[in-house]
Amino acid sequence: MNSAAIPDRAPTDWRAQAMQRRIRRRYAAERRFRWLGLAAVSLSGAFLAFLLWTMLASGLGGFSRTEVRLPLDFPAMALDVRPEQLGRAGADLALAGAGLQNAVGAAAVQAFGDDGERVISDSAWVTVREAIKADPSLLSRRATITVPAAPGIHEAATGEARPDDEAAAARLAAAGALTSGFNWTFLTGADSTDPTAAGIWGALKGSLLTMLVTLGLAFPIGVLSAIYLEEYAPRNRWTDLIEVSINNLAAVPSIIFGLLGLAVFLGTFNMPRSAPVVGGLTLALMIMPVIVIAGRNAVKAVPPSIRDAALGVGASRVQVVFHHVLPLALPGILTGTIIGMARALGETAPLLMIGMRAFIATPPDKLTDAASVLPVQIFLWSDQVSRGFVEKTSAAIIVLLVFLLAMNALAIYLRNRFETRW
Amino acid sequence: MHAPAPTASPKMSARHVNVFYGRKQAIDDVSIDVDMENVTAFIGPSGCGKSTFLRTLNRMNDTIATARVDGEIRLDGEDIYASDMDVVQLRARVGMVFQKPNPFPKSIYENVAYGPRIHGLAASKADLDRIVEQSLTRAGLWGEVKDRLNDSGTALSGGQQQRLCIARAIAVDPEVILMDEPCSALDPIATAKIEELIHELRGKYAIVIVTHNMQQAARVSQRTAFFHLGTLVEYGVTSEIFTNPRQERTKDYITGRYG
Amino acid sequence: MHAPAPTASPKMSARHVNVFYGRKQAIDDVSIDVDMENVTAFIGPSGCGKSTFLRTLNRMNDTIATARVDGEIRLDGEDIYASDMDVVQLRARVGMVFQKPNPFPKSIYENVAYGPRIHGLAASKADLDRIVEQSLTRAGLWGEVKDRLNDSGTALSGGQQQRLCIARAIAVDPEVILMDEPCSALDPIATAKIEELIHELRGKYAIVIVTHNMQQAARVSQRTAFFHLGTLVEYGVTSEIFTNPRQERTKDYITGRYG
Amino acid sequence: DEGGVARDEIRIVGSSTVYPFTTTVAEAFRNKRPDRKAPVIEATGTGAGIKQFCAGIGPLHPDILNASRRLKKSEYDACAANGVSEIIEVQVGLDGVAFAESNRGPRLRLGRTDIYRALAAFPGGRPNTARLWSDVNPGLPRVPIQMLGPPATSGTRDALAELILAPACEALLPQAAEWKEVDPDRFARTCTRVRDDAAYVDSGENDNLIVQKLDANPSAVGIFGFSYLEENADRLHGVPVDGVEPTYETISTGRYPGARPLYIYVKKRHLRPVPGLADFLADYAAAWGPDGPLVRKGMIAAPRAVRAASAAIVARGTTLDPAALQ
């Protein structure tokens, strides 16, 4: 090299006016940029807060219910049931057959005037029936039983309502017949046409059964394929094909899995419609790739030095995997699995395709029973004629969100807790 | 230790510098002067804090959240850790070349033009072209790349990439150049080229080079500082340090007892 | 080059070994013998293929999909690349210690017991305890850890970790121990401990050590092999290589001209 | 495995208009017999329901079809081809295709021909360009035409075409009646096709959402089943068609032009093996009277004679005579 070739340059004057101005401009741009980033994060957070707040505001009412204290004069009803019938299995049929429903309606009219039947819920008589079953001696005396109020009265008691309901509620309140309490039915009941009797337990149980199938299938298969792909698979056409399919499956729209379930599980294998087992299979196929990808990343994150160490003392490949890699990758795999399960739990579209969009008033007992799941229940309730379902829908959303947030929190906790840097 | 080799008015001077990473102390009470037209070599075993100290000199340690510096470092007498110090300008005045060549994934031209552009050093396109050519020439790379200025900087060989990084650093007209093991990723021939380049550049800048290769330190530097476990064990004229170290630890290290 | 130093019946012998990574050749026609009760050092600039060659000796290269070995490597006269060779047993006989200490994230006890367990070397728990204690003792670690065998191996200091890895390797009673820059991540004191350990172990094993530190090679080995660009430039008795190298390249490297 | 599944609950598919009524009966059914599984009811829509209903006999196939229109001859034949031949047809009540606007709306009064001119894709064979109600009839206010209605795949839409659009078209175009026989494509195009532009907003199956959107958009007119109108009477009111307001009374007497019958179809051969199916039918018959729970849910009770005939069918299990179908 030749120093003559190096030309001289005038040194930069960093204190010059122009330079200082330029610097100030650059710092201003810097602040703007940073502010934009902060704004983006805050707005996203604000949206989330707004969403949650909206759901809470309109859904909290769904957890409470308004009740009416209904005086009943059982002897005057002259119900045609014999006391010995009440102890037996046929008690429900006997009471229904004896016209209890009409009698309760009549009692309401007698107690609250002409529109008395409208202030109690359609399922009020079921409450009365249960009370009679619990204490048959009621039939021989007068009693005041607290029954659920009609949705309109509940609306009036908790917020805005139609003027006639407002008036009726005011009258009841003045008469001291109005109480309110926690709506246990909402947590323990199944779907119903009557918002005061509708509950999420049926759908929740359907969700749980479905998730059971999903987890039982997707987890082992996902973990095994992740191990195969990361630790064994030779680099060739076949494994490329497997890899491409898995990556694509992870991004295939969920509704396509619904079409698959419809065509294959229902169409070809003739499995029962609306069954958690079919929903579970469909969702398992959907989240399996999620687990595979998370599993692969977790396996990949185990440092090669651990494998070298094990191989170096003469461990075989299976031993390397099952003694070292898998235990170390497990937290990561679990995180991925929980996130996948959360996604499956919130999924609606594919289940609409396989018939889980049904009115099912009994919680499922088996994997092949007809069932709905929580998000589909929300979808169905959002379309209910009766306005009492608006707050039920939001309340069900709150329950679903509680589950999902809990699962996500668990995943995040696991990730932070076991995130190891080697 | 170890009064720093006395100079009339050093380009940079550090006094009682301590650096901490969180609770861990990485540099312990180091004082040192760096002069213009001189190459200062930092040597020492791995982990002794050479890089850490180097990075305090242009406040690159600011980018590490846990790092905390105290003591005083002056550039032309100005405290670079003073609150009114403008880091952006400081870094333009104290350039840096890293261990692994890190050209931006842009064209060769853009790599060199990057600094002048952000600092607004070029008045016109022609001006910028001139700066780019000058910088590449000074880095001894112009001849090799002048016909492919639009190729990606990452497509060059390792040694060329490192020279590109040097060209990039000198394009903003710095006063001090810090080099952190600039040759450790290079083959012998590329290493020789860089060493030659350091020789040439020496006339215009104050250069600080970290190296783990003692022969290299002996070849390129005028002054050598030996670090050990975060302290500055010995600092002096290179030829003396290598032939006649005053400290036992220095001697052990130079003769290969450890490291 | 370079007839391998002649020995009556070498523990391991390599003949005309070539290693390829895909199309790239990393080792070119290397022949070498390794003897029992000897430490053999591999030196050479970065990327010259020392690690690559070392890993062919216990077929750790099998784990790299692109790597391909040809030539012949024999352990006690048995071809280790023969199709009926059981790699798992081979690796138990030819142990390995890596550059970065890599204890399993398990207890110290489990780290050492792992090998004996998978090879079924211990008949009983007491037997296993004995093996663990013996191995740790030989690795010079027993005194430091005997009271905390249930602590995690990763909680030890770097030097202790490396000795733990050595203990782990000798727990399966190997015949040859390969070490790939075992001290490069360690501080001088830990390095000294490991070097001492190598001295002690030498009596029972054939040891091959890769190092970039020539002083270390000089200190610990009886034979030294100098690699450059994938070829074996020179192989001979250590003292001769360092005082009187036959090849120009060896001399240049040893005196620090490059690397 | 095919068909190897036992079934102990009733399966019902079909129209979303009949759905709320059938679910009400189902719930009453279960309330009386808590040991029984409640029937499983899917609102698939009439057409998709027919597809499932007619796929065969056996536990895999539904027992009851909800229909918001009568089975067609062609559909019956397809059913029969799959072995589904003994079908009990029960008319359970009436429904009206109601037009409704917000209480804050412009108080429209429409004729069937107005609706046809505003809604048809090609009224009189020419593309529809009307933007304002005053464009179709100068007597109407200058308010943009904006109708929120069910999607093309819905039974309410079929009813809209059959009960409102087709008669208006035939009244306006004398040839139309003739096309119906010889050129059904042309008839459909000119008479019953609904416009695709923004004037008709296809608002999905979710009728409840339509109600809420009407509330937010007072100048729009919604089209849905009468029950929705009744449930939301505080926010909406019906738009009179040909001078007749949609009320319980006008629909049940047939004066309101948008009245239509609702049916359920039952497989006779399922009566024995599916436990409770006969009881369910009996419960249905008990619920459809003018003071029964279905009317409270918004259904319109069928005229007394029809109810009596239906009850007789249920009691005797009379099967449908295909000759009666079109």
Place this chain on the structure above:
Amino acid sequence: MSGSALLFLVLGLALIGWLTARARAVRLSGTARLHSLPGQHGWYVAMWVAIPAFVFLALWGWLSPQLAREGVLASPQAAGLPTFAFERSAILAEARAIARNPDLGAFNPQAELLAPVYRTYLTRYSWIGTAIALLLAFAGGAYAFSRIAPPFRARGHVERGVMLILLVASLIAILTTLGIFGSLLFESARFFSIVPIGDFLFGTHWSPQVVSATDPGADLGAVPLFWGTFFIGAVIAMAVAIPFGLMSAIYLTQYAAPAVRRWVKPMLEILAGVPTVVYGYFAALTVGPAIRQFAVAIGMPYASSESALAAGLVMGVMIIPFVSSMADDALAAVPSAMRDGSLAMGATKSETISRVLMPAALPGVVAGILLAVSRAIGETMIVVMAASGAATISLNPFDSATTVTKQIVDLLTGEAEFDSPKTLAAFALGLTLFVITFLLNIVALRVVKKYREAYE
């Protein structure tokens, strides 16, 4: 014996095989050095007991019903069966169900008649199956047991077996893909035999209200659906998700303090965890009407409350964390040497980000956006609840628009006549959607891969 009981029996035998083989190997280890551990011998035998028997049972589970069916059909009681295949198989299936569970009632009287015959055959084949399975288990076990010897390399064999199991598991993914493709293709083929594929793909009029018999393609042109899907998913949603996602990622990775990041990042992820049905409900009831009022206020009286904007906005919010985590990954993949290089030149953070980091991360970000788009166009519940069904082509975001997924749901849950092109069109739409997302993903994955390699 029932299938599951048999399964457990074989598992039990495998366990016994494991125990005896291990015991034998332990005994042998006293005499000579074993090549493999006793446990590995145990696994070898257990595999030989279980796997052939399981494979046989799987085959038998498929074969035996057919054998039984043949047997029943050949019996004299079957003479009265209807000839019509559908009805016949329904009766047979029912007979089998009753044969298995005599408490069931019969839909068909004939089924009741056939049930005993069926029961005979089922019992017979069940015993044959049990016998063969047990035979296989014993034979496999005996063979494997006989091979136990000190030099025998049981470990190698076991490992190959494990490998096979892993391989089979990973093939499920391919089977699923094939299943999706097959089922969509089959129904779509039927659709395209009615409606010309050109009409479907390029027709600009979608209105499945009346499908003309003479020209079924005229009303089934999917272009408006593709447009709506594109407009909502790729334009409006992305217009929200890209800036918000990118800037969030940049802020969180480059500016935010670690503590902030640790709290805020999971919060953003919650946005992705909210089920789409909730977004749909929110879009339909809260966002949609609000946007309509806004549009009316700015002078658009015809604005629809199921505007493309409502669905798109909410969808965009849902996608934010997706984009942001992809951008996060892409930024993290840029070597920190780039960042240091730029900062050491005296660049400010924002200059470093916009001039060095983003350009370097661009391929990864683009790939992430492509994946986000494929996610958005496949999103269903939001559009089902918040978008309209009117298939119009309009650039006005306040107009209503519909999407492919919404139409699939409408077509399959609506009141279509059966076997009509309307229903089949859902599958054709599904196929198109699948192909489009498939292509998007392939491109995105290619880009990601290429660019990861660039830094490795």
